[in-house]
Amino acid sequence: MKMPRLSIATFNLYNLNWPGAAMYTNKKGWSQEEYDRKIAWTVSQLQVLQADVCGFQELWHPDALANVLTASGLESEYDMVVPDDADGSKIVCAALVRKGLLTGPAEWVGEFPDAFILRSQGDDPQTPEIDVNISGFSRPVLSFAIRPRKGHPAVKVYVCHLKSKMPTRIDQEDWYKKDKAVYGKHREGIGAALSTIRRTAEAAALRILLNDVMKDTDTPVIVLGDINDGQQSNTANILTDQPRFLVGDSKGGGDTALYTAQTLQEYRDTRDVYYTHIHQDLRESLDHILVSQEFYDNSHKRLWMFDGLVINNDHLNFDDHKGLGTNDHGVVLASFKYSPAKQRKTR
Numbered sequence: 001m002k003m004p005r006l007s008i009a010t011f012n013l014y015n016l017n018w019p020g021a022a023m024y025t026n027k028k029g030w031s032q033e034e035y036d037r038k039i040a041w042t043v044s045q046l047q048v049l050q051a052d053v054c055g056f057q058e059l060w061h062p063d064a065l066a067n068v069l070t071a072s073g074l075e076s077e078y079d080m081v082v083p084d085d086a087d088g089s090k091i092v093c094a095a096l097v098r099k100g101l102l103t104g105p106a107e108w109v110g111e112f113p114d115a116f117i118l119r120s121q122g123d124d125p126q127t128p129e130i131d132v133n134i135s136g137f138s139r140p141v142l143s144f145a146i147r148p149r150k151g152h153p154a155v156k157v158y159v160c161h162l163k164s165k166m167p168t169r170i171d172q173e174d175w176y177k178k179d180k181a182v183y184g185k186h187r188e189g190i191g192a193a194l195s196t197i198r199r200t201a202e203a204a205a206l207r208i209l210l211n212d213v214m215k216d217t218d219t220p221v222i223v224l225g226d227i228n229d230g231q232q233s234n235t236a237n238i239l240t241d242q243p244r245f246l247v248g249d250s251k252g253g254g255d256t257a258l259y260t261a262q263t264l265q266e267y268r269d270t271r272d273v274y275y276t277h278i279h280q281d282l283r284e285s286l287d288h289i290l291v292s293q294e295f296y297d298n299s300h301k302r303l304w305m306f307d308g309l310v311i312n313n314d315h316l317n318f319d320d321h322k323g324l325g326t327n328d329h330g331v332v333l334a335s336f337k338y339s340p341a342k343q344r345k346t347r
Contacts, residue, residue, distance in 0.1 A: 001100050001101070001147065001148065001149070001150055002149055002150055002338075003052070003148040003149060003338065004337060004338050005307065005335060005336065005337050005338070006052050006053075006148045006304060006335070006336045006337075006338075007049075007050070007051045007052045007053075007333060007334070007335045007336070008051060008052065008053050008054075008055075008157075008222055008224060008289055008333070008334050008335075008336075009049050009051035009053070009054040009055070009224075009289075009331060009332060009333040009334075010054075010055050010057075010159075010224040010225055010226070010287050010288070010289055010331070010332050011045070011054055011055065011056050011057070011327075011329075011331050012056075012057045012058050012161075012226050012287060012327055012328070012329035012331075013042065013056050013057065013058045013059050013065075013327065014038075014058055014321060014326075014327035014328050014329065015030075015058050015060060015091075016038060016042070016056075016058065016059050016060060016061070016064045016065065016068075017029060017030060017060030017061050017064060017088050018030075018035075018060070018061040018063060018064055018088050019031060019032045019034075019035035020032075021060065021061060021088045023060060030322075034322050034323075034325070035064075036325075037323075037324065037325025038325045039064070039067055039068055039071060039325075040071075040325055041315075041324070041325040041326050041327075042068045042325075042327075043068055043071045043072045045312060045331055046068065046069075046072045046074060046096075047072055047073075047074070048312070049310075049312075049331065049333050051096075051333055052097070052098045052101060052148070053095060053096070053097050053098070053101070053146060053157060053222075054095060054096045054097075055093065055094075055095045055142070055157070055159035055224045055225055056093065056094045056095060056096075056159070057091075057093055057139070057159070057160075057161035057225055057226045058091055058161070058226075059082070059086070059091070059092050059093070059094045060086075060088045060089075060090070060091060060092070061086065061087065061088035062080070062082040062086045062094070065080060065082065065094060065096075066080060069096065076099075077098060077099060078096040078097060078098055078099060079096070079097045079098075079099055079101075079102055080094070080095075080096055081094055081095040081096070081097060081102075081106045081142065081144060082094045083108050083140075091139055091161070092108070092139070092140065092142075093108070093139060093140065093141065093142040093159040093160065093161055093225065094142065094159070095142060095144065095157075095159055097144070097146060101146040101147065101148060102144065102145070102146060103145050103146060103147045103154050104144070104145050104154075105144075106142060106143065106144040107142075107143045107144070108140040108141065108142055108143075109137065109140055109141045109143060109209065110136050110137055110140040111135060111136045111137075112134065112135055112136055112137070112201075112205040112208075113205060113208045113209055113212070115208050116201075116204065116205045116208055118130070118131070118132035118134075118201060118204065119131045119132070132197060132201055134197075134198060134201045134202075137160075137162075137202050137205065137206075138161075138162070138163045138198065138202065139160070139161040139162075141158055141159065141160045141206060141209070142158065142159040142160075143156070143157070143158050143159075143209075144156075144157055145157065148338075149303070149338060152220075152303060153218060153219055153220060154219075154220075155219075155220040155221070155222060155294075156213055156219055156220070156221045156222070157221075157222045157223075157224070158206070158209075158210070158221070158222070158223045158224070158225075159224055159225050160202075160206060160223065160224075160225040160226075160227065161225050161226045161228075162199045162202045162203060162206075162225075162226070162227045162228050162229070162235065163195050163198040163199035163202060163228060164195065164199075164228045165192070165195060165196075165199075165228055165229070165279075166195060167187070167188050167189075167190075167191025167192040167194070167195055168191040168192075168194040168195045168198070169191065170183070170187055170190055170191050170194070171187065199227075199228060199229065199235055200234065200235060200238070203227070203234075203235045203238040203239050204238055206223070206239060207238050207239060207241070210223070210239075210256065210258070211256055214255060214256045214292060215255060215256055216255065218294070218301065219292075220291075220292050220294035220295065220303065220304075221258065221291070221292040221294075222289065222290070222291050222292070222295070223239060223258060223288075223289075223290040223291075224288065224289045224290070224332075225287070225288070226286055226287050226329060227239065227286065227287075227288055228286050229286065230284055230285050230286070231260055231262050231263065231274075231285050231288070236260065236288065239258060239290060240257065240258040240259070240260060240290055241254060241256050241257045241258060242257075243257030243258070243259060245259070245263055245267070245298075246298040251298060251299070251300040251341070252298055252299060252300065253293030253296055253298070253299025253300055253301050253302070254293060255293070257292065257293060257296075258290035258291060258292060259290065259291050259292075259293070259295070259296045260288055260289070260290055261288070261289040261290070261291065261306070261309050261332070261334040262274050262285060262288065262309070264296075264297070264306040264309070264334075265306075265308070265309035268306075268308070274309075274311060275311075275313060275316075275330065276311065276313060276316075276329050276330035276331075276332060277316070277328065277329050277330070278316045278317075286329065287329055287330060287331075287332050288332070289332055289334045291334075291336075295336055299341065300341055300343070301341065302339070302340060302341040303338065303339075303340050303341075304336035304337065304338055304339065305336060305337050305338075305339040306334070306335075306336055307335040307336055307337045308334075308335050309332070309333070309334050309335075310332070310333040310334075310335075311330050311331070311332050311333075312330060312331040312333075313330030313331075315327070315330075316328070316329075316330060
């Protein structure tokens with residue numbers, strides 16, 4: 001296979017489950033009518049996007065995604081990547097991959113790597129000790145490999161869904177119940193802090209997995225998904241390794257760096273309208289596509305050149321997602337064209 005172009009999408013499915021199946025505290029789940037509208041809207045997005053790789057978050061039952069694929073008329077064009085134990089009882093990350101691209105089996109990583117430690121006595125005498133005890137991802141990270149160009153290394157793809165900004169519930173904790181009068185007024189703040197700590201830990205754990213694959217190698221990497229944080233957030237900084245974006249005739253690229261498709265688009269466009277989620281009238285970019293130096297225009301190791309970004313987010317202007325069948329996140333598509341960097345001549 002020698003693909004001249006490669007397109008990657010990330011798509012939060014907004015709890016796509018079988019009709020009538022319980023989700024969280026919603027024991028009734030989707031009605032048949034609501035489910036049918038969700039399927040129809042999701043089909044319309046896939047038909048427009050036609051992405052070579054589409055990573056999903058918030059899938060519950062694989063049969064629901066299979067329904068989408070069949071209804072779209074694209075069943076013969078894609079391989080569906082879902083975990084064997086997915087049965088509608090929990091959220092999983094999944095993917096659709098254009099046939100012929102996959103190489104090797106997919107893996108869902110639930111446990112943090114052995115090298116993960118968040119423990120420190122502090123940088124100076126004034127800094128108290130910190131010890132964070134978290135052992136795994138809230139949503140297992142999907143990992144698989146694709147080979148769009150024969151003769152080049154396979155591209156490692158990660159689909160992730162990090163902890164949301166929603167404050168963690170603490171009202172069922174024993175320590176909270178014992179002294180509700182004290183902790184009740186701090187419930188939101190403590191809950192938000194717990195969610196932030198968990199999301200930060202997940203980003204750090206994924207960064208360790210990325211380092212193991214990227215350090216001192218020429219393995220192309222794509223990370224996509226709902227990281228529940230913005231482009232300049234600490235979560236994104238941990239994942240990307242905070243690379244420098246070069247302009248003009250400069251040539252660079254970082255061994256373990258990831259470059260946000262959002263920033264790549266900003267270099268091409270004078271107007272920034274990137275948002276994938278609206279909460280309390282605040283437009284945020286929570287859904288991202290991150291790429292290694294092999295996909296970065298100004299890298300001397302570039303294989304693929306950025307060729308544009310599409311964000312389908314008009315549906316976010318209407319709140320009745322259940323009634324309309326829409327999702328509460330925008331759908332992001334990044335495209336690349338095969339264009340290896342010309343190697344500089346050495347004297």
